[in-house]
Amino acid sequence: MRKTVITTVLALCVMAGAFAQDKVVIYAALDTKTANDLVAAFKKKTGIDAEVALQIEQAGTVSSRVKTEAANPRADIVIGGNSTVHGDLAAGGFTEPYLSPVVKQAGIDKKFMDENGYWTGWYFGALCLIYNTDRYNKELAPKGIRPPTTWDDLLDPAYKGEVIASNPATTGAAYLMLAAQIFRLKSEDAGFEYIKKLNTNVAQYTAGANGSIPLVSQGEAIAGFAWGHDTINQKLKGNLPITVVFPKDTGFEIGAVSIVKGAPHKALAEKFVDFILSPEAQRINAEDGYRYPVRDDVALPAAMPAFKDLSLAPWDLKMAAAKTDDWKKRWSSITGK
Numbered sequence: 001m002r003k004t005v006i007t008t009v010l011a012l013c014v015m016a017g018a019f020a021q022d023k024v025v026i027y028a029a030l031d032t033k034t035a036n037d038l039v040a041a042f043k044k045k046t047g048i049d050a051e052v053a054l055q056i057e058q059a060g061t062v063s064s065r066v067k068t069e070a071a072n073p074r075a076d077i078v079i080g081g082n083s084t085v086h087g088d089l090a091a092g093g094f095t096e097p098y099l100s101p102v103v104k105q106a107g108i109d110k111k112f113m114d115e116n117g118y119w120t121g122w123y124f125g126a127l128c129l130i131y132n133t134d135r136y137n138k139e140l141a142p143k144g145i146r147p148p149t150t151w152d153d154l155l156d157p158a159y160k161g162e163v164i165a166s167n168p169a170t171t172g173a174a175y176l177m178l179a180a181q182i183f184r185l186k187s188e189d190a191g192f193e194y195i196k197k198l199n200t201n202v203a204q205y206t207a208g209a210n211g212s213i214p215l216v217s218q219g220e221a222i223a224g225f226a227w228g229h230d231t232i233n234q235k236l237k238g239n240l241p242i243t244v245v246f247p248k249d250t251g252f253e254i255g256a257v258s259i260v261k262g263a264p265h266k267a268l269a270e271k272f273v274d275f276i277l278s279p280e281a282q283r284i285n286a287e288d289g290y291r292y293p294v295r296d297d298v299a300l301p302a303a304m305p306a307f308k309d310l311s312l313a314p315w316d317l318k319m320a321a322a323k324t325d326d327w328k329k330r331w332s333s334i335t336g337k
Contacts (some may be wrong), residue, residue, distance in 0.1 A: 005191050007287035023049035024268045027066065027260075029059035029080035029172075031230075038079075041284055042275050046051060048268055049295040057170040058208050060087045066094055066260060072260045076269040079276065082253035083119055084179075085177040087321030095258040098270050102277040108294050112254050121287055123255040123261040123277045124292035127177055128228035129154070129245045130212060135222050148223040149245045151181065155197045163201045164212035164224035165244075167337055168328050172253065173209030173227055178331055179320045180251030192330055199335050210234075217242050229290035232303050251312040255291060 016312050022281065024042075028035040032055055036165045038292045039050045039086045041281055053074065056062060059081025064080055066089060078089070097117035102108065112121035141147075144156045154163055166176035182191030203221050212224025217240040231244050257276050275281055282293040286300050293300065300306075331337075 009312040013019070015219045020264070022268075023051055024076050024077060024265055025075050025271050026050060026052045026077045026079055026272070027054040027062050028052050029078070029085075030055070030060045031057060031059060031289060034285055035079075037284045037288055038276070038281055042272060043282050045275060045278070045280065047270060048150060050272065057210070058170045059261040060168070060170045060175075061207075062226050062323060063089055067092065070094055070261070073260045073264065074330055075260050076263040076265045077257060077272055079257045082125075082176060082323060083114070083121060083256045083317060084126070084175065084253075084320045086119035086171045086256040086258045087114070087205045087317070088324045089258060090114065090116075091321065094261055095119070096261045096263065097243075098259050098264065098273055100270070100273050102274050106277060106295055106297075108277065112294050114256075118232055119256040119258045121254040122282070122294055123289075124294070124307055125253045125255060126246060126307070126312065127173060127180070127251040128223055128229045128231055129223065129225050130216050130231055130242045131223040131245075131249050132216050132221070133241050133243045134221050140222070147215070147243070147245075150247050151184070151194070151249065154201060154205075154223060154225075155191065155194070157201075159201045159223055161197065161201065162222040163203060163240065164215045165202045165205050166209055166211055166225075167205045167207060168331055170207040171209040173225075173251075174205075175328065176251035176253055176320075177225060178327060179315075180249060182327075183315055184249035184313040188327075192334060193332060196334050202335075205335065205337050213240070213242075233290040236303055246310050250311065251289060252310070252312050252315070254317075280311070 035052050035055050039052055042050050063085050095118050100119040129148050138148055144154050148154055166174040173265050181194045182188050185191050210226045210230045212226050215221055217225045228246055257273055263269050282295045282298040285291050286293050286298055290301050290304055
């Protein structure tokens with residue numbers, strides 16, 4: 001009798017463990033609210049369990065975690081972060097291809113997808129410049145100094161020690177800012193000369209893409225750059241004393257989702273990719289994160305400028321992905337970070 005009871009208990013434990021593991025495990029380079037709301041909506045729509053096992057807005061840090069766990073992957077999905085980060089994971093053999101049928105069904109432009117299916121674009125973002133309106137008006141405007149509305153304005157000696165930037169080693173936004181300089185100035189040398197000049201004005205390099213928002217808002221520096229959607233979102237909700245400008249030739253991202261190579265639940269991960277392209281998921285991302293949807297049938301918050309009205313730097317996705325390591329190392333050699 002005792003043996004039968006023990007056998008039954010062990011069997012139930014094994015079954016419980018199997019059911020507990022039957023869920024999509026997500027690593028999210030997104031804000032907490034968006035990540036949690038997406039998971040809740042996915043569960044409601046599909047009945048499939050899901051868990052955000054890692055949530056941190058620094059895509060570079062999330063990518064490093066995936067690489068570290070490659071021999072024994074824990075995550076099924078990497079969501080958030082730009083396509084360059086996902087392209088780097090694909091090039092290293094850390095992700096698996098999947099072409100979602102929703103792309104064709106919804107009429108989403110294929111140019112926002114990896115042609116081999118290693119990543120799926122599901123939103124857009126663009127970098128903006130920000131400046132503390134009060135400090136600028138009191139300290140620089142009376143001297144005739146231009147407000148920082150172009151990338152080159154950040155090089156003005158008047159902004160020495162007054163610029164907050166971010167680190168490409170930990171956040172994709174900083175890497176895209178670097179790439180934007182190279183592409184708009186039409187050469188690597190010219191782009192890195194810009195970074196060299198900018199470095200003399202930088203007061204601090206933050207780990208996250210949006211580290212400049214609180215620091216500039218608090219007046220600890222006058223200017224910085226960050227994601228436009230995050231900045232406008234925080235500005236409106238917190239009534240922040242900053243001015244937001246989308247400069248000419250700005251950097252932009254195709255926010256992506258990838259399936260981890262060797263994902264424990266690949267079939268469920270594919271269903272999550274399908275879901276992330278649905279109107280429900282696109283609406284959550286637009287309303288929570290102010291990010292631009294890839295679907296034409298999902299509206300954007302009124303405070304955001306239309307994506308088509310932005311001036312984007314001429315872009316080479318393949319070069320940006322292929323040069324990731326080289327450009328990060330060169331940036332580090334200039335800044336010492």
